[in-house]
Amino acid sequence: MAKFFMNYFSFFFFLYRLVFKPSKNPKAFHRTASNIHANEGKLYHKYPSFAHRANLSKDQTLLLFNVEDALLKSPSLFPYFMLVAFEAGGLLRAFFLILSYPLLCLVGEDLGLKITVFVCFFGVKTKSFKVGSAVLPKFFLEDVAVETLEVLKKGGKKVGFSNVPRVMIESFLRDYLDIDFVVGREVKVFRGYFLGVMEDQKQSNAALETIIGSQGLGICDVIGISGFKGSLQYHLSSHCKEIYLVRKADKRSWQRIRRDEYLKPLIFHDGRLAFMPTPLATLAMFMWLPFGITLSIIRAISGILLPYRLSIPILAYTGFQLFLSPNPSLQSSNTRKTRGRLYVCNHKTLLDPLYLSFSLQKDLTAVTYSLSRVSELLAPIKTVRLARDRDQDSKMMEKMLNEGDLVVCPEGTTCREPYLLRFSPLFAEMSDDIVPVAMDSHVSMFYGTTAGGLKCLDPLFFIMNPRPSYNVRVLDGVCGLSSFLGGGERSRFDVANHVQSEIGKALGFGCTRLTRRDKYLILAGNEGIFNKS
Numbered sequence: 001m002a003k004f005f006m007n008y009f010s011f012f013f014f015l016y017r018l019v020f021k022p023s024k025n026p027k028a029f030h031r032t033a034s035n036i037h038a039n040e041g042k043l044y045h046k047y048p049s050f051a052h053r054a055n056l057s058k059d060q061t062l063l064l065f066n067v068e069d070a071l072l073k074s075p076s077l078f079p080y081f082m083l084v085a086f087e088a089g090g091l092l093r094a095f096f097l098i099l100s101y102p103l104l105c106l107v108g109e110d111l112g113l114k115i116t117v118f119v120c121f122f123g124v125k126t127k128s129f130k131v132g133s134a135v136l137p138k139f140f141l142e143d144v145a146v147e148t149l150e151v152l153k154k155g156g157k158k159v160g161f162s163n164v165p166r167v168m169i170e171s172f173l174r175d176y177l178d179i180d181f182v183v184g185r186e187v188k189v190f191r192g193y194f195l196g197v198m199e200d201q202k203q204s205n206a207a208l209e210t211i212i213g214s215q216g217l218g219i220c221d222v223i224g225i226s227g228f229k230g231s232l233q234y235h236l237s238s239h240c241k242e243i244y245l246v247r248k249a250d251k252r253s254w255q256r257i258r259r260d261e262y263l264k265p266l267i268f269h270d271g272r273l274a275f276m277p278t279p280l281a282t283l284a285m286f287m288w289l290p291f292g293i294t295l296s297i298i299r300a301i302s303g304i305l306l307p308y309r310l311s312i313p314i315l316a317y318t319g320f321q322l323f324l325s326p327n328p329s330l331q332s333s334n335t336r337k338t339r340g341r342l343y344v345c346n347h348k349t350l351l352d353p354l355y356l357s358f359s360l361q362k363d364l365t366a367v368t369y370s371l372s373r374v375s376e377l378l379a380p381i382k383t384v385r386l387a388r389d390r391d392q393d394s395k396m397m398e399k400m401l402n403e404g405d406l407v408v409c410p411e412g413t414t415c416r417e418p419y420l421l422r423f424s425p426l427f428a429e430m431s432d433d434i435v436p437v438a439m440d441s442h443v444s445m446f447y448g449t450t451a452g453g454l455k456c457l458d459p460l461f462f463i464m465n466p467r468p469s470y471n472v473r474v475l476d477g478v479c480g481l482s483s484f485l486g487g488g489e490r491s492r493f494d495v496a497n498h499v500q501s502e503i504g505k506a507l508g509f510g511c512t513r514l515t516r517r518d519k520y521l522i523l524a525g526n527e528g529i530f531n532k533s
Contacts, residue, residue, distance in 0.1 A: 016284050016288075016466065019275070019278065019280050019281040019284055020275065020281070020284075020444050060156075060221060061154075061156030061157065061221045061222075061223065062156060062157045062159065062212070062221070062222045062223070063151070063152075063156050063157065063158045063159065063223050063224075063225070064159045064161060064208075064212070064222070064223070064224040064225070064226075064239075064240065065148070065151075065158070065159070065160060065161070065224070065225040065226070066161050066162070066225065066226040066227060067160050067161065067162040067164075067169055067173070068162060068163065068164070068227075069225075069226050069227030069246050070148055070225040070226060070227070070244075070246050071144060071145065071148045071160070072140070072143045072144065072145070073143050073144070073145045073251055073254045073256055074143050074276075075248060075251065076278070077113075077116075077164060078101070078104070078116070078278070078279060079139070079276050079277045079278050079281075080136060080139065080140070080164070080168065081097065081116045081117075081119075081120050082094060082097060082098070082277040082282055083131065083135055083136060083139060083271065083273060083277060084120040084121070084131050084136075084168065085097045085119065085120045086272070086273060086277065087131045087135050087270075087271045087272065087273070088120070088121075088124050088128075088129055088131045089120065089123075089124060093119065093120070094277075094282070095286060096119060097116070097119050097120065098279065098282050098283065098286065100115065100116075100119060101279050103115070104116060113163065113164075114197075114198065117164075117165060117187065117196055117197075117198055118196035118197065119196070120196070121165070121187050121194040121195075121196040122194065122195065122196030123193055123194070123196070124193065124194045125192060125193055125194075126189055126192050126193065126194060127192060129167065129194070130270065130452055130523065130524065130525070131168075131271070132167045132168050132169070132170065132171050132172070133171035133175075133522075133523075134268075134269060134270040134271065134451070134452065134522075134523045134524070135269060135270055135271035136168060136169075136171075136172060137171060137172040137175065137176055137266065137269065138266055138269040138271075139276060140169070140172045140176075141172070141176060141257070141262060141266055142256060142276070143256060143276075144177075144256065144257050145251070145254040145255065145256065145257070146254070146255045146256070146257050146261070147254055147255075148225075149257055149261065149263075151225070152177060152178075152179075152263075153263075156221075156223075157180050157181075158177075158178075158179045158180050158181070159179070159180065159181040159182075159183065159208070159211055159212070160173045160177075160179045160181070160182050160183065161183045161184075161204075161208055162182075162183070162184045162185075163184075163185060163201075164184060164185070165184055165185055165186070165187045165198060166182060166183070166184030166185065166186060167184075167186075167187060168184070169182065169184055170182045170184065175264065176262065176263060176264050176266070177263055178263060178264075181211045183204050183207050183208045183211065184204060185198040185199055185201065185203075185204050186198065186199045186203070186204075187199075212239050221241055221242070222239050222240045222241050223240060223241065223242050223243075223244070224239075224240035224242070224243045224244065225243075225244045225245075225246065226243070226244075226245065226246065227245065227246050227247075227248075228245050228246075228247065259418075265419070265510075266417060267415065267417050267419050267512065267514065268415070268416075268417075268451075268518075268519050268522050268523055269416065269417070269523070270450060270451045270452055270453075270523045270524075271447065271450075272446050272447055272450065272453065272461055273285075273445070273446065273447070274443050274444060274445055274446060274447050274465075275444065275445060285445060288445065288466065292445075292464040292465070292466070293464065295318055295319075295463075295464070296460055296463045296464040298314075298318060299314075299315060299318055299320060299463045300378070300459070300460075300463060302314040302315055302318075303315065303354065303358075303380060304378060304380045305380075308358060308361045309361075311358070312358060312361075315358075319466060319467045319468075320463070320467075320468055320469070321467060321468070321469035321470070322355060322358060322359065322469070322470050322472070323469070323470065323471045323472065324359040324472050324473075324474075325471075325472065325473040325474065326359075326474055327435075327474040327475065327476060329476065329477075330435060330474060330476075330477060338402075339401050339402055339431065339433070340365075340400070340401045340402070340403065340404040340405040340406055341405045341406075341431075341433050341435055342401060342405075342406050342408065342427060342430055342431040342433060342434050342435065342480075343356060343364070343405065343406065343407045343408070343435050343437050344408055344409075344410060344423075344427055344434055344435065344436050344437065344499055344503075345407060345408070345409050345436075345437040345438075345439050345503075346409070346411060346415075346420055346437075346438065346439055346503050346507070346509075347409035347411040347412070347413060347414045347415065347421075347439075348414055348415075348416075348439050348440060348441045348449075349414060349441055349448040349449055349458065349459070349462050350371065350375060350414075350448070350449075350455075350458050350459055351448070351459055351462060351470075352407075352409060352439055353366035353381060353383075353407040353409075354366075354379070354380065354381060355439075355470045355472060356407055356437060356439070356472055357380075357381050357407075359472040359474075360474075362405065363381060363382070363404070363405075364381055364382075364404070364405050364406070364407050365381065365382045365383070365384060365400050365403070365404060365405065365406050365407065366379075366381055366382070366383045366384070366406075366407045366408075367383075367384055367386060367397065367400070367406065367407065367408045367409075368383045368384065368385055368386065369385070369386045369388075369412055369413075370455070371383060371385065371455075372454075372455050372456035373456075374456040375455070375456055375458075375459065378459075384396060384400060390426065393426060394426065394429065394430070397426070397427075397430050398430065401430060401431055406430075408427050410423040410424040410425075410426070410427055410496065410499075411423060411424075411516070412424060412515070412516035413516040413519055413520070414449040415519070416447060416449060418507070418508065418509045418510065419509055419510045419511075419512050419514075420500055420503060420504050420507075420509050420510070420511050420512065421512060421514050421515060421516070421518075421519070422500070422512065422513050422514060422515050423496040423497070423499060423500045424496065425491075425492035425493050425495065425496035426492075427496070428480055428481045428492040428493075428495035428496050428499075429480065429481050429492055430480065431480050432479055432480040433477060433480070434477060434478045434479070434480050434495075434499065435474060435475070435477050435478075436475040436476075436478060436499050436502050436503050436506075437472065437473065437474055437475065437503075438472075438473040438475060438503045438506035438507045439470070439471065439472055439473075440470075440471045440507055441462075441468070441469065441470050441471070442468070442469045442471075443462065443465045443468050444465055444466060444467065445464070445465050445466065446461040446462070446464055446465055447461065447462075448461050448462025448463075448465075448468075451519065451520055451523035451524045452523060452524045473506055473507075475502055475503070475506055476502075478495070478498065478499055478502070479495075480495065481495050497511075
């Protein structure tokens with residue numbers, strides 16, 4: 001038995017290091033421009049020679065491109081379907097899909113796609129399907145090639161064509177790449193549920209022909225980009241003046257776009273998986289799950305029941321990393337006061353106040369919003385709910401500060417990406433002893449936040465990661481609103497914006513005016529108001 005577990009762990013850690021530690025030195029892309037062949041007056045070029053072409057007229061160019069062959073660097077669509085299976089269908093559906101992977105490799109590409117769509121979509125409720133707009137855009141953006149993005153920036157009407165279900169790609173193409181028309185295969189629906197069967201390819205071909213016919217009038221240049229064996233070939237040869245073909249070997253040397261090159265910033269996204277679920281990565285995840293659940297229970301018990309001097313070493317021994325950057329000036333001025341100190345943190349997970357308490361090794365009271373009853377019962381520190389009423393919340397926070405130190409996350413919700421949401425200004429009126437705290441966290445497998453899932457499981461998913469980490473940085477104190485009332489030059493909004501900017505500078509995050517309501521409207525289609533149960 002011991003030998004079995006040793007072999008099991010050895011194989012897991014081999015997969016973990018292989019999958020979650022990608023190479024940092026990808027080959028540089030060498031651009032070339034050479035014609036492959038010419039046929040019947042059509043010019044066929046090796047892609048991306050089009051990137052060297054002069055700027056095109058936005059009014060006289062129609063660009064047709066295949067999403068899988070011309071836009072994405074990854075040669076496989078399996079990770080995106082695994083995201084659909086896991087996020088929309090659950091763990092069992094994802095497990096069944098990974099078991100089906102050997103069969104998908106043996107059957108043909110077309111049959112394999114049909115089987116994959118059936119496994120991922122069958123029985124999924126259409127109204128609750130948010131994966132295409134809330135989860136997949138992040139992973140698609142990370143897979144977009146720089147070479148294709150340069151082409152899309154040149155202007156003109158753009159038509160994206162794909163063989164995968166349209167519900168998976170439409171939001172990504174329209175919202176983040178400004179694609180004018182999206183053509184994909186529809187998944188049949190019966191009484192509000194996906195049947196897992198795609199409509200015939202002829203229907204998407206007809207839709208593409210309609211778009212070309214309606215947009216092609218007055219267009220001088222109709223340009224197509226596709227693979228050598230893509231289903232777009234017929235339409236390219238029929239309508240395009242120039243055709244650019246992509247070889248699979250060429251895609252290996254493509255470069256993925258960086259975050260600062262996105263046409264539109266990606267601020268919000270949902271889902272539990274924090275990695276691209278390739279077959280090997282998915283296998284490593286399922287191998288980790290039994291031990292991850294056990295380890296999370298050990299970590300939770302240590303953090304809840306044991307004192308700081310015991311829980312911190314145990315958490316570190318189990319792989320949890322906690323980095324603290326204390327502020328000596330605040331520690332030296334830690335004299336006895338009649339009121340508590342107000343710690344203002346950016347919000348990364350529900351565990352922010354807890355790990356600030358661990359870092360400072362002192363008991364704190366956390367102000368919470370829409371926290372589940374399960375999380376409240378298990379929390380090792382005192383938590384107090386906000387009532388979403390300004391006067392009532394002010395009185396409650398005033399009372400808590402008279403009793404001791406208080407932690408507040410004025411963003412009101414978490415943000416995974418390196419951005420800060422707008423800070424609610426209520427805290428600026430509560431105290432003149434405000435301490436901004438910059439927090440950042442890192443996970444490799446599971447996100448510890450969600451907008452559309454069960455929030456009571458958020459802490460469990462976070463501590464289930466093999467090596468989760470928290471970085472806590474205590475900044476210089478900031479005066480509250482009452483210190484500026486004499487001159488009348490500063491409002492509570494100015495104080496809140498100042499604290500937001502100081503935390504943003506410390507973390508290197510961008511400051512936004514987006515709110516909790518914006519996040520939930522984008523990701524979940526509601527305003528983020530939940531029952532207290």
